[in-house]
Amino acid sequence: MHIRTRFAPSPTGFIHLGNLRSALYPWAFARHNQGDFILRIEDTDLERSTQEAVDVIIEGMAWLGLDLDEGPIYQMQRIDRYREVVKQMLEAGLAYPCYMSEDELNKLRDQQMANKEKPRYNGLWRPEPGKILPPAPEGVLPVIRFKNPIGGSVIWNDAVKGKIEISNDELDDLVIARPDGTPTYNFCVVVDDLDMKITHVIRGDDHVNNTPRQINIMKALGGVPPVYAHLPTVLNDAGEKMSKRNGAMSVRDYQKAGYLPEAILNYLARLGWSHGDAEVFSKEQFVQWFDLDSLGRSPAQHNPEKLLWLNHQYIQNSDPMQLAELTKPFAYQLGIDTENGPDFVQVVSLLKDRANTLIEIAEGAKLFYSPAPEHNAEQIAQNIPAAIVPALKDLIHVLKVTDHNKEAYSAAFKQVLTQHQIKMPALAMPVRYALFATTQTPAIDSVLVVLGKDEAVNRLSKVIH
Template identity: 45%
Template sequence: MTVKTRFAPSPTGYLHVGGARTALYSWLHAKANNGKFVLRIEDTDLERSTPEAVEAILDGMKWLELDWDEGPFYQTKRFDRYKAVIAQLVDEGKAYPCFCSKERLDTMREEQMANKQKPRYDGRCRNLAKDDVDLTQDHVIRFKNPQEGAVTFKDVVKGEITIANSELDDLIIARTDGSPTYNFTVVVDDMDMGITQVIRGDDHINNTPRQINIFDALGASIPEYGHVPMILGDDGKKLSKRHGAVSVMQYRDDGYLPQAVLNYLVRLGWSHGDQEVFSVAEMIELFDVNNINKAASAFNTQKLNWLNQQYIKSLPVDEVLPHLQWHLDTLGIDLTNGPDISRLIPEFAERAQTLTELANAVRPYYCDFDSFEEKAAKKHLRGVAEEPLRRVKEKLSSLDEWKPEAIHDAINQTAEELEVGMGKVGMPLRVAVTGAGMSPSLDITLEWIGRERTLARIDQALNFIAERVAQG
């Protein structure tokens, strides 16, 4: 039997972190077992589903490179199939029309809750005589749930679960307008698509016994289920918008590599010894759904930042650059207007936890700036820095070759002539040419910035110092 998993989001919003982890686990299980991964868009909620949300989900899946083997399938394009199966169940006496009004159902629930009973449909229309059935009247279709026995299934995450059928009522499978409901469409889709394993959030666990009973009524094979615990925020509460970035594409915007996000998500509820960093190939080789944690996992932004930096440092430049390019474009950085970026990335990777930080760090090597970092300028661009900057500019402007060795010698000679430490020349020079107080060694920094741009920026710093001195 071919293993077949699916990811079936509802397009009522973006692809969030919890959904992305579910998709990843389903994708990995299929890949690890040479199976197939299906993408299904569950868009039967016509009021809340939007084309923009569909696009956001597809964008997130593509960015994470979670490629699907079949789909995307859209439930709204399968309504004829659902109607046919509903008619089949009604004909077989496994489903029935219910004419109870909303007012009656609301009153019934209120009374049940007042009596501390579990709210559930009382089955009034379950066995109506044919003469009492008038399909011209408003009605829903309910599934005739078994009233005896229990549903038992082995959850690969939670273990064996048993729910008595007496705890379940006759759920609605078609609304008054004829549109099918979630618990029904899911079963028909999983049956038709041959889904063998369903990995999803544990907020669906109460739906599973209902769905299993519908599978049984249709004489279909029942998939294996695994319900994954929720993800908690840094504060231990359920992850939500107030915790910051929960949309997958927001992580792209904030400067995370998709490889790092996948690595982080796989570890949010699964482990392999003490290993922290996994390539996608290693994830596929080592992933086992039976090792998913039973307890909820807490999101840790610091851990994600650390992991992202490991990838920035360790991935080949040609793998980092396509993702960095998005941030460079956003900042208006033109790589043709400066040094070879492949030389800069390894140098700045030690200082940048995100691609946003990396893009901002390399910016001075491609773009001019109008102002200096306030703290660095206050400390290093003072009156005492004027003479060192003038002297080093003279030496730099007369260099025959703009090479690191010659640049280094010019800075050294300036410090020796002025009888000051290297820092008295180097730090004002660094702030002058980069606009900030941190950079790689000055010799390669100046080489990358170039002679013309370096000299112009020293002039800019000298003007800044002159104005500062004049203001007292």
């Protein structure tokens, strides 16, 4: 079997991590099996669908590296195909026009609920042998309903949930086309999956209730239902279903917050799937390991701290040159001119081991691209004790003649510390303050390498007059 999977989002809002996981797993399954992965945009909800939402979906998938074999395919561009199938179903007796008005349907449902019955269409307009239908009302456009099988059950072996059986008596005759001829969601899905030869449908378990209806329509059209794998819900950190209303961040938000796509992909992969104890792995490893048998059955819970930790791991292990390019846009937003000042790759290399996001690297880089601080006498007295000035003078003298590398600077500090019988913090803190007007910096020998010997000596000399 040639594997074909799809991601079929509705472009009616922003795309969050839970949505992206529903793209990641079918993509990985297709890639693992040398199959095809298709993006299908289910945009038949004309009132709520927007081009901006489509753009965010496509951009988010591209950012994560979820490449496509086909698509994006837009359902609204396939309307003629859906209408053709509706016509064929009417001619074959698989569907029928229903003239029950919305008001009549609401009254029927109210009565059923009052009788403690399940609200459902009562088959009034369903043609049956020997049944006389009411005359069609003039000037009323009917909906088209699918003739759902009566009796028996819909059974499928879900790749995540196991065997599922739904009685056909629980299902009424689904509307497959509205009065204006616009096809409905469950019908379009079936036609698309058949036409696109989808072999595996991997999607959220909020679609489980749609599956028996889709299977019945698919079988009526002579198709073989795909393998279904319904993924448990992704919960937010408060234990609620992840959604915009519950504070979920969009994929664009994570980009803007300085997360790496590799970290997001790694994190998403573990939201409902596992491979032994592996926590940090590449996209290539994930594809190699992925199978449906390892999907979890319990809801996955979003853990922002875990995601931040993963992002730190990827930043820490990134190539400094590539990381510098990724960080530059964030540096520019902070007004940093990376072309004037220390080598930006060196700055990023110094900062990356302590940073959780690209924004944190950019914020740390400000130290090296800001003008030399202007200290007044009071500030100098508060932060550079008079007793340490002799050691500072000797440090300046030693720095002037030492080599420009981390080891030489470290040796220079040790020489002065030994000479004056003081501890490292007693000298390093005043040096940090003299250089940057803060005592919070990375290791001082590394800082001197990035800042440069001449600039460091110049800044130190200003505070000991």
